[in-house]
Amino acid sequence: MDRGLRLEDLLNWLSGLTMMGALYLVFLYAPTEATMGHLQRIFYFHVSSAWVGFFAFFVTLVASVAYLRGREHHWDIVAFSSVEIGLTFTAMAVITGSIWAKPTWNAWWPWHQEPRLILVTILLLIYLSYLILRAFLGEEERRARFAAVYGIVAFASVPFTFWSVRWWQRLHPVVFERQGTHLTPSMLATFLFCLLAFTILYFTLLLHRSRLAKLADEVAGLKKRLRLGEGG
Amino acid sequence: MIQIQDLVKAFGHNYALRGVDLEVAEGEFLTIVGPNGAGKTTLLRILATLLKPTKGLVRIDGLDLVSEGREIRRRIGFVSHRPLLYGDLTAEENLYFYGRLYDVQPLEERVEMLLNLVGLEGRRHDPARTLSLGMQHRLSIARAIVHDPSLLLLDEPYTGLDQQAMEMLRQLLQEIGQGSHTVVMTTHNLERGLELCDRVAVLTEGRIVHQAEKACLTLTDLQQAYWRHVEEQIDKGAR
Amino acid sequence: MNFLNKVLTIVWKDVLAELRTKEMFSSMLVFAVLLLVIFNFSFELRIENVAEVAPGVLWVTFAFAGTLELNRSLSLEMDEGCLDGLLLAPMERTAIYFGKMLGNLIFISAIEALMLPIFSALFDLNLIQPALLLTIFLGTLGFAVVGTLLSAMAVNTRAREVMLPVLLFPIILPVVISAVEVTAGILDGLPLGDLVHWLRFLIGFDIIFLVVCYMTFDYVVES
Numbered sequence: 227m228d229r230g231l232r233l234e235d236l237l238n239w240l241s242g243l244t245m246m247g248a249l250y251l252v253f254l255y256a257p258t259e260a261t262m263g264h265l266q267r268i269f270y271f272h273v274s275s276a277w278v279g280f281f282a283f284f285v286t287l288v289a290s291v292a293y294l295r296g297r298e299h300h301w302d303i304v305a306f307s308s309v310e311i312g313l314t315f316t317a318m319a320v321i322t323g324s325i326w327a328k329p330t331w332n333a334w335w336p337w338h339q340e341p342r343l344i345l346v347t348i349l350l351l352i353y354l355s356y357l358i359l360r361a362f363l364g365e366e367e368r369r370a371r372f373a374a375v376y377g378i379v380a381f382a383s384v385p386f387t388f389w390s391v392r393w394w395q396r397l398h399p400v401v402f403e404r405q406g407t408h409l410t411p412s413m414l415a416t417f418l419f420c421l422l423a424f425t426i427l428y429f430t431l432l433l434h435r436s437r438l439a440k441l442a443d444e445v446a447g448l449k450k451r452l453r454l455g456e457g458g
Numbered sequence: 459m460i461q462i463q464d465l466v467k468a469f470g471h472n473y474a475l476r477g478v479d480l481e482v483a484e485g486e487f488l489t490i491v492g493p494n495g496a497g498k499t500t501l502l503r504i505l506a507t508l509l510k511p512t513k514g515l516v517r518i519d520g521l522d523l524v525s526e527g528r529e530i531r532r533r534i535g536f537v538s539h540r541p542l543l544y545g546d547l548t549a550e551e552n553l554y555f556y557g558r559l560y561d562v563q564p565l566e567e568r569v570e571m572l573l574n575l576v577g578l579e580g581r582r583h584d585p586a587r588t589l590s591l592g593m594q595h596r597l598s599i600a601r602a603i604v605h606d607p608s609l610l611l612l613d614e615p616y617t618g619l620d621q622q623a624m625e626m627l628r629q630l631l632q633e634i635g636q637g638s639h640t641v642v643m644t645t646h647n648l649e650r651g652l653e654l655c656d657r658v659a660v661l662t663e664g665r666i667v668h669q670a671e672k673a674c675l676t677l678t679d680l681q682q683a684y685w686r687h688v689e690e691q692i693d694k695g696a697r
Numbered sequence: 698m699n700f701l702n703k704v705l706t707i708v709w710k711d712v713l714a715e716l717r718t719k720e721m722f723s724s725m726l727v728f729a730v731l732l733l734v735i736f737n738f739s740f741e742l743r744i745e746n747v748a749e750v751a752p753g754v755l756w757v758t759f760a761f762a763g764t765l766e767l768n769r770s771l772s773l774e775m776d777e778g779c780l781d782g783l784l785l786a787p788m789e790r791t792a793i794y795f796g797k798m799l800g801n802l803i804f805i806s807a808i809e810a811l812m813l814p815i816f817s818a819l820f821d822l823n824l825i826q827p828a829l830l831l832t833i834f835l836g837t838l839g840f841a842v843v844g845t846l847l848s849a850m851a852v853n854t855r856a857r858e859v860m861l862p863v864l865l866f867p868i869i870l871p872v873v874i875s876a877v878e879v880t881a882g883i884l885d886g887l888p889l890g891d892l893v894h895w896l897r898f899l900i901g902f903d904i905i906f907l908v909v910c911y912m913t914f915d916y917v918v919e920s
Contacts, residue, residue, distance in 0.1 A: 294916055352867040359864060362854040366470040372850045375913045379846065379868060382909050386871035386902050393895070394874050447471050508784055510919075531787040540778035546714040558706040559786040561699070585717070601782075 234437075237430040244423035248416075256416040268326050270417055274424040275319035276346060282312025282428060283353065283381055290377035293370060299443075300436070302370035305377055306360060307435035311428060313353050320346050341395035348387050352380045459484040459609060459640045460505065465514035467500055467664075474500040476664035477514070484608075487641045489651040491680075492661035493688055498644035501661065502613045505642065506536040518609060532560070535602035537612045541594040542601065545587030549578050549597050552586055553604055560605035572600040576630060592623025599630060603639075610634065612643040616650050628653060648680055662688050703788045707796025708803070711770065715804065721769045725808045729762045733819065751820050752880035756836070756873055758812065763805045763840050764862050767848040770801055775852050784918065794845060794914040802841040809833055822884060828892075829883050835899040836876035842903060843868055846910040849917045875899050 252270045285308040293301035323343050324334050335343065356376055363369035460482040467475040474497045482488050492498050503509045504516065507527040516523035518530050543552050553569045562568050573579040576596040581589060589597065595615060602610060615631075616624055631654055635641050644661075645651040652658060652672060658680060660668040667687040670680070715721055736754045774780040774797075783793050813833075817824040844865055851860035875895045882892045 294913075348867055348870060355863050355867060359850070359854065359860065362856050362860060364855075368853065371916055372853070375846070375850065375916055376864065378913060379843070379906075379909060382905065383868045383871065386898075386905075387867075390871035390874040390898065393898075394878065450471055506785060508781060528787050528789075531785055534785075536781075536785055538778065538781065540781075542779055542782040543777065544710065544714055544773075544779060545777065546717045547710065551713065555706065555710050556782065556786070559703060559783075559788065561787075 234433060237426070237433055241423070241427040241430040244419075244426050248420045248423040251416040251419055256413055257410060265326065265329055268322050270420045272319055272322035272326060273417070274420045275315045275322060276342075277421055278424045278428045279312045279316035279319055279346070279349060280384075281425065282308045282315065282432075283349070283384070285432075286312065286353075286356075286377045287381040290374035293374045294378075299370070300440075302374070303436050303439045303443075304432070305370075306357075306373060307432055307439060309353050309356050309377075311431045311435060313350065313357070315424075315428070316346060316350050316353070320350060341391045344391050345388055348391075349384065352383070356380060459486070459519060460642070461515070461517040463515040465501070465504065465516060466512045467497070467504060467509065468512045474664055475504075478661075478664070478666055480659065480666055482640060482642060484640055485638055486657060487635045487655045488643070488657050488659060489655035490642065490644045490659045490661050491646060491648055491651050491684060492644070493646060496661045497664045498646075498661055499613055502536075502611050502642065502644055505609075506534060506611050507531055508536075532605065533607050534609045534611060535605070535607040537595075537598055537602045537610070537615055539614050539617045541586075541598040543586040543594060543597060546585055548583050548585055549573065549589065550582040552597065553600060556601050557604045562605050568604065572604060575633070576600045577626070590623075592619050592626065595619060595623065595627060596630060599627075599634075603634065608638070608640060610639050610641045612641065614645055615643065616645060616647055624650065648684060649677060652677055652680055660684055660687055700789065700792055703786070703792040704796045704799065707783070707793065708799045711797070711800035712803065714773070721766060721804065722807070724769075725762045725765050725804075726811060728765055729758050729808060729812050730815070732758045732761060733815070737819075748820075748822065748884055751816070751822055751884065752877045755816060755824075755880060756877050759805070759809055759833075759837070760840070760866070760869075760873065762808055762812075763837070763844065764865065766804050766808070767801060767841075767844045767865075768852070768858055768861055770797060770804070771845075771848045771852040772857070780918065790915045790918060791911050793918065794911050797849075798841050798845040798910075801845055802838060805837050805841060806834070809837065826883060828889060829880060832876055832879045832883070832896065832899070835896065835903060836872050839872040839899060839903045839906065840869055842906045842910055846914055846917065849914065871902060872899065875902075 248270075252267055256267065256270070258264060258266075286305045289301045289305035289308065292298075293305060320343070323346065327336050327343065328334055356373060359376055360369055360373050363372060460480070462478055462480040465475055465478040465480075466473070478497075478501060490498055490501070500509065504511055504523070505518065507523065507530055510524065519533055521530050523530060544555070547555065550569060550573065553572060554565065557565045557569060570579075573582050576599060578589075578593060578597055578600070581593065586594065586597065599615075612631075615627060619627065628650070631641070631643075635654055643651070643655070652675070655672055657669065657671055658675065659666050660683065667690075668683050670683070733754070736750075736757075740750055740754075774783065784790070813824050816822070844861075847864045847868070848861055851857050851864055854860045875898050879892050879895045879899075882895075
């Protein structure tokens with residue numbers, strides 16, 4: 227119990243500090259970009275969120291495979307906790323992407339100009355489906371099993387979705403292309419630090435969410451024992 | 459034929475079987491009785507390889523249930539209270555289908571023989587959904603023994619049948635039971651359960667609480683033993 | 698080859714049952730034609746629009762009719778508890794997957810075969826071309842491969858009809874995109890060389906998901 231508490235504390239402090247560091251870097255240290263101005267700063271959060279979303283779903287894949295092999299309950303907890311966190315960050319990526327898109331393209335949802343918006347939306351839909359699947363399955367063991375299978379199939383589809391959307395976008399080009407942003411060294415450093423901070427935050431949230439799920443399970447078990455004791 | 463040692467089956471936090479020990483000899487007809495929720499269906503489904511045990515050892519015909527399931531399936535027939543028949547296929551076609559899945563040779567003769575055995579040769583070209591419930595049950599038994607299994611598992615076969623259908627079923631089971639087949643049947647109908655069997659076991663709350671040879675038992679004896687044990691369990695639960 | 702026998706036995710059973718009632722077939726056909734009519738009025742399809750909208754309409758219709766078929770196919774097994782019958786048989790569980798998958802492929806392809814002349818007539822386009830037929834086959838294969846696995850899951854949930862599209866459509870989106878692009882390309886008269894990468898993509902999808910799905914099917918049907 228003691229050792230577990232220490233890991234939690236360590237991660238809490240680490241993510242708090244790195245996030246504060248990231249905020250400083252993004253808003254005070256990184257230089258203002260030439261063409262887009264301050265709006266470009268959202269890019270750091272947008273890409274980091276998308277990265278965490280993607281990474282979270284990869285963790286779900288690993289946890290799903292591990293669950294099917296060993297049928298250990300904690301892998302199921304990791305799998306769905308990761309989906310929840312991944313969804314949150316993906317949603318953040320969509321929102322920040324939209325905020326970036328509006329002044330740039332004068333549209334909240336520029337399908338043709340930003341195929342990545344489409345990809346991220348699909349990711350959102352796939353993992354929402356994952357949670358919906360779980361919601362509609364009552365029996366514990368079956369729910370964990372089905373979710374694990376879907377976790378594997380879903381992740382396998384991601385590269386295909388990515389490439390097909392990319393190629394589709396190339397077939398329907400827009401009149402003018404977005405000018406590429408050039409990253410100065412300080413920008414790159416900020417960007418990488420942001421990625422690190424978000425990743426640490428992900429692991430912290432994963433730990434908390436898994437702990438919460440374990441406690442909820444224990445409570446459910448206790449409730450059941452209580453009910454059975456009273457009835458009979 | 460069957461050896462079960464300390465069989466435990468849990469569904470999440472719910473324990474359906476809490477340590478079952480049971481042995482069934484070859485050629486024996488065992489009836490398992492018990493109230494609803496006792497775990498009879500769970501036990502039978504485990505024997506049929508449709509469910510995996512959480513803990514414990516199960517051997518059928520010397521083969522281990524968990525590792526040699528496929529070989530075991532060749533030797534068992536399972537009759538559930540659902541007929542497992544395809545409604546749109548005729549009686550004959552249903553038997554052909556299952557016969558092929560079990561590599562039955564020669565198939566036509568076997569199907570012919572089975573239709574005669576269960577008294578459905580006149581309805582062979584009728585879709586299964588047009589048969590009465592009793593006829594469907596009989597066809598289901600034919601389906602279960604299409605590959606001449608050495609072990610027949612019946613889960614509450616009398617459920618939903620009228621008197622006439624029950625009588626036909628009883629006769630059929632008697633014929634089958636007289637052969638070299640081992641039969642395990644579950645039911646909560648004590649009278650029917652006692653009719654054909656060699657031995658009776660009482661299962662409540664996931665445990666076998668009583669076993670007796672039929673030769674030493676009358677229906678009244680069984681009823682008394684049954685209710686005594688069932689009430690005991692209910693009392694235990696209330697405390 | 699015993700494995701193949703078991704697979705074909707399952708396919709035979711499904712085809713026989715369907716030929717008997719033609720339930721699935723007729724409902725799928727009616728549904729597909731209804732969709733066409735609805736699209737006609739929603740897009741106000743006149744000759745000028747047709748070539749642009751046709752590929753999309755075609756594939757949306759196939760996808761929805763296909764979903765109907767997938768649901769029906771697995772429902773038949775589940776409703777009478779027949780899946781137990783299949784699980785009791787002394788064969789590898791993957792034989793069940795391949796058997797159902799081939800059956801699904803055959804039925805959906807049959808409906809597509811019926812719809813193509815109707816589409817061709819309605820849109821005044823020639824849809825019966827070898828390259829197009831190949832694309833339709835590859836796309837339908839991908840749909841059946843993933844759909845068979847996911848319908849086995851969906852049919853076990855409390856909201857089975859809604860669950861299947863929710864699970865299936867995001868996953869097969871790459872198939873739909875590729876299929877629509879190739880269809881559009883062929884109808885526009887593009888040289889096949891320009892479209893071949895899409896076809897390779899479809900083949901890749903089909904192969905990879907065939908492996909993933911048949912390996913995970915066991916975990917879905919066991920208890």
